[in-house]
Amino acid sequence: MIDQALLTEIQYAVLEPPDGGQTWPSEIWTRAEVLGSLNTHLWAWLRDTHAIITRTELAILAADLGIVALPADWLATGSAVWRTAAGVRTPLGPVDRFEGDLALPTWETVPGTPLGIDEFEDDTLTLKLVPIPDADGTLELLYVARTAEVFGAGITLPVPEEFLSGIKYGVLGGMLRTVGRMVDPGRAAYCEQRYDLTVLLTKILLGGWA
Amino acid sequence: MAYTAISLAQLKVDMTARWDEAVFWTDEEARLAINEGLRDWNLLVGRWSRRIILSTGAGTVEYALPSTLIYGTRLAMAAGLPLHPTSILELDLGRPTWRSETTTSGGAVPTIPTLWAPISLQRIAIWPATVGAGVNNLLVDGVAATPVLVENGDTVDLGEELHDPLLDYALHVAAFKEGGARWAATLPYFQTFLQLAAEENALLKASKAFRRFAGLDRRRDLQPSKAPPTLIDGIAQGLKEGS
Numbered sequence: 001m002i003d004q005a006l007l008t009e010i011q012y013a014v015l016e017p018p019d020g021g022q023t024w025p026s027e028i029w030t031r032a033e034v035l036g037s038l039n040t041h042l043w044a045w046l047r048d049t050h051a052i053i054t055r056t057e058l059a060i061l062a063a064d065l066g067i068v069a070l071p072a073d074w075l076a077t078g079s080a081v082w083r084t085a086a087g088v089r090t091p092l093g094p095v096d097r098f099e100g101d102l103a104l105p106t107w108e109t110v111p112g113t114p115l116g117i118d119e120f121e122d123d124t125l126t127l128k129l130v131p132i133p134d135a136d137g138t139l140e141l142l143y144v145a146r147t148a149e150v151f152g153a154g155i156t157l158p159v160p161e162e163f164l165s166g167i168k169y170g171v172l173g174g175m176l177r178t179v180g181r182m183v184d185p186g187r188a189a190y191c192e193q194r195y196d197l198t199v200l201l202t203k204i205l206l207g208g209w210a
Numbered sequence: 211m212a213y214t215a216i217s218l219a220q221l222k223v224d225m226t227a228r229w230d231e232a233v234f235w236t237d238e239e240a241r242l243a244i245n246e247g248l249r250d251w252n253l254l255v256g257r258w259s260r261r262i263i264l265s266t267g268a269g270t271v272e273y274a275l276p277s278t279l280i281y282g283t284r285l286a287m288a289a290g291l292p293l294h295p296t297s298i299l300e301l302d303l304g305r306p307t308w309r310s311e312t313t314t315s316g317g318a319v320p321t322i323p324t325l326w327a328p329i330s331l332q333r334i335a336i337w338p339a340t341v342g343a344g345v346n347n348l349l350v351d352g353v354a355a356t357p358v359l360v361e362n363g364d365t366v367d368l369g370e371e372l373h374d375p376l377l378d379y380a381l382h383v384a385a386f387k388e389g390g391a392r393w394a395a396t397l398p399y400f401q402t403f404l405q406l407a408a409e410e411n412a413l414l415k416a417s418k419a420f421r422r423f424a425g426l427d428r429r430r431d432l433q434p435s436k437a438p439p440t441l442i443d444g445i446a447q448g449l450k451e452g453s
Contacts, residue, residue: 009246012239013386053330055272078329079298081309089309091302140309142329160280160331162253162356165246187389190397197423201253204413204420205281206328207297 001161003038003150006168010034013172014182021152028180031152034171039149041170041195042159046144047075049202052158054145057083057138062111066132068139070125078142082114082129085136092117092129092139100130107131166198213369218244219362225377225384234392235384241359243380247403248366249356251376254407254414256283256353263288266323266344271309271335279352281331288347293326293336301327301337312341323348372406379403401425 007021016024024031046052056071080092095116100107104115111134118128129139147158157164173191176184222240226233235243252258264273275282285293301308311319315338325337336348357366368376378399385393404424408415414424421427 009242012242015387018238051331053333055333079302087310089307091306091309093302142333160355161358162249162280165250165253184389187386187393193423197420198253200417200419200423201414202331204417206331 001164002154002156003152004154006038006157006164007034007152009168010171010175013168014175020154026182028182029175029178034175035150035152037171037174038167041167042150042157043075043146045159045163045167045170045195045199045202046147048199049206050076050078050144051163051202051206052144052147053078053142056141056143058141059136060129060133060139061136062133066108066114066129067122068117068127068129070127070141071143071145072125073146074125074143075146076144077117077119077127078144080117080142081140082133083138083140084113089140090115094119095130097121104131111135163198163202166195166201169198170195213367215365215367216373217363217365218359221359221373221377221380222362224373225380228377228381234388239384240380243383244376245356245358246383247376247379248359250379250403251372251407252280252353252356254404255410258354258356259283259351260354261349261351263346264348264350265346266336266340266348268341268343269312269339271337271339272329273334273336273348275332275334275350275352277332278354279332279350280355282326282328282334282350282352284351285326285334285336286349286351287322288349289322291322291324293323296325296327296337298327298329298335301325301335305337308337311338313338314341375399375403375406 004020008018011018011021011024014026014029016026021031021034024034054073058068060068077094082090082092090113092114093116095103095118097118100116100118107130110131112131114129114131114133114137116130118130122128148155150157159167169191173188173195176182176188176191218241221244222237225240225244260278262276262279266273284295287293305311313319313321313323319338323336323338323340327335327337329335334350340347357364359366378396382393382396382399382403385396401424404420405426408420408424408426414420415426418427
């Protein structure tokens with residue numbers, strides 16, 4: 001589905017004249033506001049569900065002391081694997097520094113085969129390998145990538161159509177909470193639940209088989 | 211009940227027939243609401259499915275599915291044996307070396323792929339990887355994209371038992387813009403839609419969170435909470451005993 005088609009559905013739902021989201025004559029919402037909310041919900045759904053994963057391989061030098069620069073479009077890590085030059089792979093689990101300090105007190109000073117990744121205690125868009133690697137290697141990274149921003153220009157949305165009802169209601173939920181003539185907490189709450197339901201369904205689809 | 215190919219025009223007529231007064235939606239709104247019902251139904255139960263054939267790469271464990279599949283539901287080798295579903299977490303925890311293993315690794319590693327795990331909707335992994343490249347040797351069953359009805363003559367295959375809940379749900383979608391009592395009156399249609407989906411898809415029924423969405427979690431009714439008796443309770447009891 002293209003972005004304009006979804007914006008038209010949103011316009012019908014809030015009694016705006018349908019024109020692919022180009023104009024919002026009631027002036028309760030601006031076009032930029034609606035597009036911003038649409039992008040926010042698309043990215044939030046991707047980040048929350050890991051429904052669409054991108055794969056990359058990052059060459060890591062031992063001299064970098066385990067600090068890895070993440071791709072600029074990184075939203076969340078799906079899974080990470082350390083691969084040595086000889087091709088031996090080690091899955092890396094998420095750890096924080098507290099866990100690293102307790103399990104392997106020398107993890108910052110004594111190199112070894114990385115066993116975990118610490119994502120949230122360094123600069124943004126960086127992660128740290130625990131322990132720091134003892135040799136150059138490759139990080140096989142599966143991650144959720146931030147999709148290109150939607151501008152209402154007739155671009156195909158980066159999410160399968162089946163999940164777009166949830167995105168639509170997520171946007172509507174925010175719109176109906178906007179203080180103004182159309183404020184409607186009841187319908188807004190319904191919309192927020194519809195978004196949550198889509199997140200839940202996605203997680204069931206991805207996790208329900210094992 | 212029988213599966214029938216029903217046209218968009220007929221669905222629109224049937225939707226109008228479900229409303230007693232002058233309709234409050236346009237032809238295009240009806241089309242969009244019906245399409246929304248179809249895509250939500252496909253998300254809930256995976257109604258439209260298809261099979262694709264992949265070729266395995268030498269030592270490759272991860273495979274991207276084509277965009278014609280929304281997600282995979284079952285894998286089998288073309289030779290006939292199915293792969294059992296698992297998860298990446300289980301593979302990582304249970305067999306950390308799985309990514310490097312192939313069908314000739316020996317030891318406890320099977321000689322054909324036996325497990326598969328979803329990585330994301332359109333990316334899967336198999337274990338063990340085939341040692342050499344295979345041609346059209348991996349069958350993937352999955353859920354296909356929902357048909358989109360555009361012209362009045364467009365048809366969709368639907369079981370007759372689904373016509374009513376689908377059109378009720380479309381009515382609920384169309385009534386959203388109205389808000390108030392008119393929309394609230396259609397809320398049970400949405401809940402019925404979810405309950406029917408739970409009947410078809412056991413994964414949904416197994417989810418406590420989904421059961422709550424669908425109004426299927428009735429524990430509260432079976433075990434109503436009881437507040438301490440109040441003075442008013444006492445008065446009511448007294449009146450009963452006096453009568």
